[in-house]
Amino acid sequence: MVKMFVQDGPELLVQYYFLDKYVTTSPPWGLVVIHAISTLIYMLLLLKIIGVLLRWDKYILEKYDDGRIVPLLVFLGFVVLTMTMRDVGAIYQYATGSIAQECLEVTDIGTLVQTPFRAGCMNAADWMVILGLGGMFISPIILLVWCAIGSLLD
Secondary structure: OOHHHHHHHHHHHHHHHOOOOHHHOOHHHHHHHHHHHHHHHHHHHHHHHHHHHHHOOHHHHHHHOOOOOOHHHHHHHHHHHHHHHHHHHHHHHHHHOOOOOOHHHEEOOOOOEEEEOOOOOOOOHHEEEEEEHHHHHHHHHHHHHHHHHHHOOO
């Protein structure tokens, strides 16, 4: 999980915002298949996390009676949401093959610059990726505070 958070996650997001969003020719079908399969895996993980949160069965109550597992599950949910929406956004770009005018800028010296974070360039999947990233960074802080409060109350 830590490897994904500090190495793979940022690498995949840079690839999404600066490469996948700019595919305009025939889609790389191998990548489409990989994105589709990983999206299904992430969706199954997300459903599993939601199921655990909704069930909150006897075992979890006995092992984590103070509820410290909740922020961890929320963190994992944000990881899954981020990666799922990244895959959905890439598949959408491969399917449409068009780039919004706001995604590119011509500089004064005539070079073309990618601007994937402009408001007109961002689609719903892009915003969900940013929301998921924010949740990924805030969740560990909430977990630490939750654990600190729990240990103070013990």
